[in-house]
Amino acid sequence: MQIFDAYDRLDRGSTVGLLCVDFADIYVDVAEGLRIWDAGDRADAVYQWRWSAKHHWGGHAVAAIAALHWLRENHDYGPPPPMPSDKTRKLAATVTRSRKV
Numbered sequence: 001m002q003i004f005d006a007y008d009r010l011d012r013g014s015t016v017g018l019l020c021v022d023f024a025d026i027y028v029d030v031a032e033g034l035r036i037w038d039a040g041d042r043a044d045a046v047y048q049w050r051w052s053a054k055h056h057w058g059g060h061a062v063a064a065i066a067a068l069h070w071l072r073e074n075h076d077y078g079p080p081p082p083m084p085s086d087k088t089r090k091l092a093a094t095v096t097r098s099r100k101v
Contacts, residue, residue, distance in 0.1 A: 019067055022060040029057040 029052040037045035053061075 019064055022064040022067075025060045026057045026064075029053075 030049065033045045033049040033052070036048055
């Protein structure tokens with residue numbers, strides 16, 4: 001499996017999907033099973049989850065995990081930036097308002 005490096009400006013590789021699409025497809029399939037479950041048809045809900053996992057969203061789940069793992073292992077983002085203080089937020093708000101005028 002090859003993962004496209006969106007942070008590599010020189011990489012001209014192609015992508016085949018988006019992480020948000022993987023998550024959306026998983027959500028839609030799992031939600032359908034929940035809808036069936038809530039309607040009282042437990043056996044059909046379990047069948048729906050098993051079938052859709054095997055034939056559709058399981059692949060999306062594996063791709064999403066692989067992409068997230070690759071990103072974590074291949075990029076060092078360092079510690080998160082510090083949260084701005086109240087004084088910094090007020091200064092930023094003042095600068096933003098003055099640019100709008």
